[in-house]
Amino acid sequence: MSRIHPTAIIEAGAQLDESVEVGPYSVIGAHVTIGARSTVGSHSVIEGHTMIGEDNHIGHYASVGDRPQDMKYQDEPTKLVIGNRNTIREFTTIHTGTVQDAGVTTIGDNNWIMAYVHIGHDCHVSSNVILSSNAQMAGHVTIGDYATIGDMSGVHQFVRIGTHAVIGASTALGQDVPPYVIAAGNRIVEPHGINVEGLRRHGFSADAISVLHTAYRVLYKNGLSLEEAKVQLKELGSGGGDGDAPVQTLLAFIEASRRGILR
Template sequence: MSKIHPTAIIEPGAELHDSVEVGAYTLIGPHVKIGAGTTVGPHCVIEGHTTIGRDNRIFQFNSVGAANQDKKYAGEPTTLVIGDRNTIREFCTLNVGTVQDRGETTIGNDNWIMAYCHVAHDVQIGNQVVMANNATLAGHVVVEDWATVGGLTGVLQRMRIGAHAMVGFQAHVAQDVPPFMTVDGNPLAVRAVNVVGLKRRDFSAERIGVIRQMHKLLYRSGHSLDEAKAAIEALRGSEGGVADGDIDVLLNFVTAAKYGIVR
């Protein structure tokens, strides 16, 4: 307990690994669990049925696990689950889920969440996601692995941002953003393939080439959505099949879109 500042309040029932560090004037509620190596800065409130994994770094002035902002919420014991090795900068608000959905807000591993971000109820954030300052995710949003959400961006409830997508600064996301694409603006528009991000993740030139072809078929060919999907399906086996998994990722995402994709 030597790593707990004497002014911090750890309520009975909270479960903290012996290696957890807690800063001054932080409050941790009775249903909170925090794993080994996690540090919590001063002036934070971590409450609700919140589980936090290993080696996270939570900076000062964060609200983690608070009641969600859904008017239907009646205090049900819904949850917030945060994985390992996440960085959560100052003044973020991360809320628990609702019984109208899965009852759980989840944040995966190795995410970088910058200052003043909001993660609403039932949001699902994958792994290696970046949220820049003041990015706001409304309820039930899904952000897949390796996606980037630009600063001052607002994401409407129930929207999805696909894997490896890049959402530019101050965007208004009111439709699903397909994997691998770079989008920005209000109204939102697809600009190109997120080539810089893919190269940083060691995508080969051949894989990127096939992804460029998928982008062209979906956005530059004049095809209807069904025609574009059929043409993308026909790319299987090209370049020795190196991008067949990427074709699956894109087609599965587009097929599952309930509210349409940015197009």
């Protein structure tokens, strides 16, 4: 029996593995590739130059691979690339990239993307990320591995969210959030410590977590300028223990920030 509902429209040129399931009234565009064991719910539209890996679940009424919401876009063949084992729930919207950036929007592996999430053009969502319902990502946003974005949150364009960071619900975020940091607030966003429980769950040692506590105090509690804090973080990340690599990750993130980090 066919895995594609008879009411679905699969345009000529689309490449679907024979194991892909497509629900009623969904539309798959001519330049779409979908890997093995992936499923597409009813009434969803997947279009554009979109490549979707294996074992993905795309819910009902999703819009994946549509044109970017950028007035400079002139029908260039930009892309959306989605990895493996992602859950993308109903009414999610994910757009392709623009030539003003790298021309591609990317979603990694094992992400949990809840209902009504928007991922704008040229965003880069890494792996094992949780995007709660109604989280909204403007263009050019980068989200690191294992980050969590709370429901009803909005992320300004070009903002970067570090690995293992947590963004609280209803947060309006306009600056970069360093790795491991918990941040929340509407209009005035403030840091609230490090993501201790998440770090424990993902195998960080007690020593590494202790060093990250110290790094957090250096960055947010000791009254230092950012340049002074960076000097101390560099020293802290060369102690020869489990905390070296996480602190070096934190410091590298700060050094690369274009919008400025949350202070």
